[in-house]
Amino acid sequence: MDDKTTRSIDTIAVTEGEEPFETGSEAGDVVSPIHLSSTFALPGLDTEMRLEDVDPDAGEFVYGRLSNPTRHTLETRLAALEGGEHGAAFASGTAAIFTTLLSVVEPGDHLVAFEDLYAGTRRMLDDVFVSRLDVDVTYVDATDTRNVAAALRPETTMVWMESPTNPKLALCDIAGIAELVADRDAVFGVDNTFASPYFQRPLDLGADVVVHSTTKYLNGHSDAVAGAVVTDDDTLAEELRFLQQVGVGGVSSPFDSYLVTRGIKTLAARMERHETNALAVAEFLESRPEVTAVYYPGLESHPDHALAREQMSGFGGILSFELDGDIDDAKRFLEALSEFTLAVSVGGVESLIELPAGMTHEPLSPAEREALGISDTLIRASVGIEGTADLLADLERGFDAMARRSPATSD
Ligand SMILES: *Cc1c(COP(=O)(O)O)cnc(C)c1O
Numbered sequence: 001m002d003d004k005t006t007r008s009i010d011t012i013a014v015t016e017g018e019e020p021f022e023t024g025s026e027a028g029d030v031v032s033p034i035h036l037s038s039t040f041a042l043p044g045l046d047t048e049m050r051l052e053d054v055d056p057d058a059g060e061f062v063y064g065r066l067s068n069p070t071r072h073t074l075e076t077r078l079a080a081l082e083g084g085e086h087g088a089a090f091a092s093g094t095a096a097i098f099t100t101l102l103s104v105v106e107p108g109d110h111l112v113a114f115e116d117l118y119a120g121t122r123r124m125l126d127d128v129f130v131s132r133l134d135v136d137v138t139y140v141d142a143t144d145t146r147n148v149a150a151a152l153r154p155e156t157t158m159v160w161m162e163s164p165t166n167p168k169l170a171l172c173d174i175a176g177i178a179e180l181v182a183d184r185d186a187v188f189g190v191d192n193t194f195a196s197p198y199f200q201r202p203l204d205l206g207a208d209v210v211v212h213s214t215t216k217y218l219n220g221h222s223d224a225v226a227g228a229v230v231t232d233d234d235t236l237a238e239e240l241r242f243l244q245q246v247g248v249g250g251v252s253s254p255f256d257s258y259l260v261t262r263g264i265k266t267l268a269a270r271m272e273r274h275e276t277n278a279l280a281v282a283e284f285l286e287s288r289p290e291v292t293a294v295y296y297p298g299l300e301s302h303p304d305h306a307l308a309r310e311q312m313s314g315f316g317g318i319l320s321f322e323l324d325g326d327i328d329d330a331k332r333f334l335e336a337l338s339e340f341t342l343a344v345s346v347g348g349v350e351s352l353i354e355l356p357a358g359m360t361h362e363p364l365s366p367a368e369r370e371a372l373g374i375s376d377t378l379i380r381a382s383v384g385i386e387g388t389a390d391l392l393a394d395l396e397r398g399f400d401a402m403a404r405r406s407p408a409t410s411d
Contacts, residue, residue, distance in 0.1 A: 009081060009198060010268035017076030018261070032073040034258045038064040064254075066245045071257040075228075077264060078218075081197040082210050084230035086237035088244050089257055093193060093213025095250030096227030097121055098128075100211055101158065102248070103239040104187045107134040109157040112148060114172060115139035116165040116372055118191065118213075119361050125160075142172035143304065149180050156184070162191040163200070164308075166346075167320045167356045167380040168373055169295045171304035174311055178206025187236065193217070194346070198271040199314040208233050216347025217317075219263035220270050224256045270349065270385055274317025277351075277391060278383040284392050285321050290399050293322040317384070318346050320356075323377040329402050330355055330377045336401030339386060339394035346382035351391060353381045 007016075020028040040061040054060045056072040071089050079087030090096040101124075105111055113125060117139075129135040140147040142161055152159075159181050163172045174190060181188040189209045190202035196217035202210045209231040212218055219226060229244075231237050244251060252260070275298070282296035294301070297308035298315030308315055323330050334342055340353040344360050354360060357376045361369055369375075383391065 012077065012080045013198075013267040014265050016080040017073040032070060032258070032261065034254050035069045036254050065249055065251055068251075068254055068257070070254040070261070071252050074252065074257040074261045074264075077261060078212075078214075078228045079230050081218075081264070081267075082192070082203055082230040083197075083201050084203050084210070085232045085234070086230065086240070088229045088237075088240055089214070089252035089260070090227035090229070090244065091250045091252055091256070092225050093191075093211065093215055093227035094120055094124065095248070096211045096213070096229050097191065098124060099240060099243045099248050099250060100189055100209055100229050101125075101129065101160070103236060103243050104158045104189075105129065105133075105135050106157070108155065110136045110138070110153050110155045111158045111160060112138050112140060112151045112156055113160040114142040114162055114165060114170075116142075116168060116170050117160070117162055118166055118193075119363060121160075121162075121191070123363065142177070143170050145173050145176040145180070148172075148177050152180065152184070152186075157186050159186060159188045160191075161189070162194065163311075164194050164297055164316065164318070166194065166318075167295075167360065167378065169194075169297055169302070169318065169320060171297060171307050171311075173307055174200075174202050174205040174207060181208075182206065187233075194318055195312055195316055196267065196271055196347075198267050199275075199316055200312045203230065203232055205311055209236060214260050215345065217271065217274075218267065218347075219260045220266065220348060221259075221263050222345065222348030222350065224259040224263075226252050226256045226260050271314065271317070273385040274383060275314050277385065277388050278315070278317040278319055280388045281381065281383050281391060281395070282319050284395065285319075288399060290324050290402055291321050292324045295320045318380070318382050320378055320380040322375060323379060323402070325377055325402065327355075327357070327376040330379060332401045332404075333398040334379070336398045337394050338397070339390050340381060346380075348382070349385045351382065351384035351386060351394075353379060356380055 018032045054062050056067045074089045075087040125137050138151045140151045142148050161172050187208045190207045192210045193213045193216050212228040214226040214228050279298050282294050282299050285291045286294045296319035340351045343352045356374050361374050
């Protein structure tokens with residue numbers, strides 16, 4: 001495999017883990033088949049065999065929850081994309097995050113997290129880890145690394161970050177935080193969903209473990225819910241595997257594993273186009289009088305633009321912006337769009353748009369939303385790979401609809 005370590009991520013995305021004759025097919029399939037079997041015939045009764053010794057790399061499989069050739073192909077590719085040794089595929093990003101946290105923290109432990117986390121992760125921390133498992137969590141504004149340093153305690157066993165965050169595209173300094181955590185008995189995890197490994201590789205920056213909602217950019221086609229974890233840490237990987245296969249069992253199904261493996265093939269081409277379109281949309285929005293702020297790491301006006309240039313190789317396809325008006329203006333704008341579909345989620349080839357205050361971040365209290373700077377007119381867009389001019393024309397339609405509002409028609 002040594003000659004492969006120099007292969008570009010573009011090439012890894014297309015072929016890694018999917019060599020003909022090596023993925024359980026005698027026929028030499030170029031595309032790894034979907035192995036639906038829940039169990040695998042054993043060559044004989046070996047009473048010495050222990051489940052831990054079964055090696056999927058050697059084509060050994062016993063039972064579908066433990067491992068499966070299609071999932072194994074995906075796990076091999078995921079690990080290579082993030083530059084890690086061990087990859088694990090899950091039934092959702094949520095299952096990947098839960099299993100990762102559970103493989104590190106125990107009752108009585110302390111965890112430091114970015115306050116601007118994915119809303120579902122925040123709920124998981126509050127309503128499962130804090131409420132039921134007696135884990136203490138401190139949320140910090142991690143855009144300033146000093147806040148992370150100040151929150152660390154002797155009993156801190158995990159630091160959990162996202163960068164860029166949702167929905168304000170805030171960044172944290174991954175290498176800086178990794179340095180803080182390095183000389184402690186703690187694990188530094190990064191949810192890399194928004195950047196994708198194409199634009200950011202947290203393990204290279206010093207993180208211990210990286211997770212994805214592969215539902216988003218890695219699958220890229222909005223047709224599978226799935227998750228991933230990658231780490232270089234052998235001890236953590238062993239605990240993760242135990243929880244993935246035995247303790248929790250939230251594994252990726254063969255069909256979803258196939259879809260994500262297939263989606264990943266075009267990762268490089270898609271991410272380049274997402275970024276070109278997102279930058280065009282961000283610049284267009286910034287030029288409009290109806291828009292009071294645009295949050296996109298690729299804009300020079302972004303407070304962490306310099307950090308983005310340093311730790312990312314691109315800025316991605318997600319942005320958010322603030323409309324000058326009230327929630328009715330935001331509704332009018334959103335409902336006039338036809339290329340951007342009103343829907344939660346991000347990372348698919350089609351452009352999606354949403355109102356965090358009324359959709360993804362609705363579960364938070366108004367006070368929590370205010371603390372995170374999520375106003376009633378903050379709009380998040382996941383810019384797809386459609387024609388750039390069509391997307392800009394669509395946004396014009398939104399602005400026209402806002403302008404048509406007169407005192408007589410306001411409700
Ligand atoms: C979507 C998302 C998740 C949750 O993933 P699911 O696949 O929906 O379970 C976690 N983190 C981030 C950043 C996400 O965007």
